[in-house]
Amino acid sequence: MAAVGIAAEVRERPLPDLLAEVQSGHFDLAVTSEEAADPQRASERWAGLVDPWFDALAGLAAQAPDRLEKRAIYGEMEQIWTSALPALPLFQELRVDVAPEALAGIQPTPSGSAVSWNVYEWSFSVR
Numbered sequence: 001m002a003a004v005g006i007a008a009e010v011r012e013r014p015l016p017d018l019l020a021e022v023q024s025g026h027f028d029l030a031v032t033s034e035e036a037a038d039p040q041r042a043s044e045r046w047a048g049l050v051d052p053w054f055d056a057l058a059g060l061a062a063q064a065p066d067r068l069e070k071r072a073i074y075g076e077m078e079q080i081w082t083s084a085l086p087a088l089p090l091f092q093e094l095r096v097d098v099a100p101e102a103l104a105g106i107q108p109t110p111s112g113s114a115v116s117w118n119v120y121e122w123s124f125s126v127r
Contacts, residue, residue, distance in 0.1 A: 054080045
């Protein structure tokens with residue numbers, strides 16, 4: 001940062017203190033880890049810090065009955081996020097689950113648990 005003219009004081013903080021300070025929004029720069037695989041949890045984390053319409057859409061997404069509707073709402077939220085830019089994602093962990101095309105009922109889980117969480121709903125379709 002000094003190379004581009006920014007003076008910084010770097011301090012390590014206990015996690016609860018850091019999270020409380022970040023939640024309050026009173027900081028110039030904070031580098032934290034952020035679990036963003038579950039869009040609902042990731043959205044709730046930023047309630048009150050982005051834009052009032054972002055908060056309203058987050059509530060709608062949580063109540064949406066299906067994934068297609070949720071996806072459309074999260075798309076609108078992403079546009080608000082990009083405009084407000086309350087945080088800069090430094091990197092994202094990519095998770096990929098692979099299954100045969102004939103396997104029906106498989107649903108990825110946003111929480112990072114095993115893809116087999118709903119194995120009782122799986123079945124193979126006959127072509």
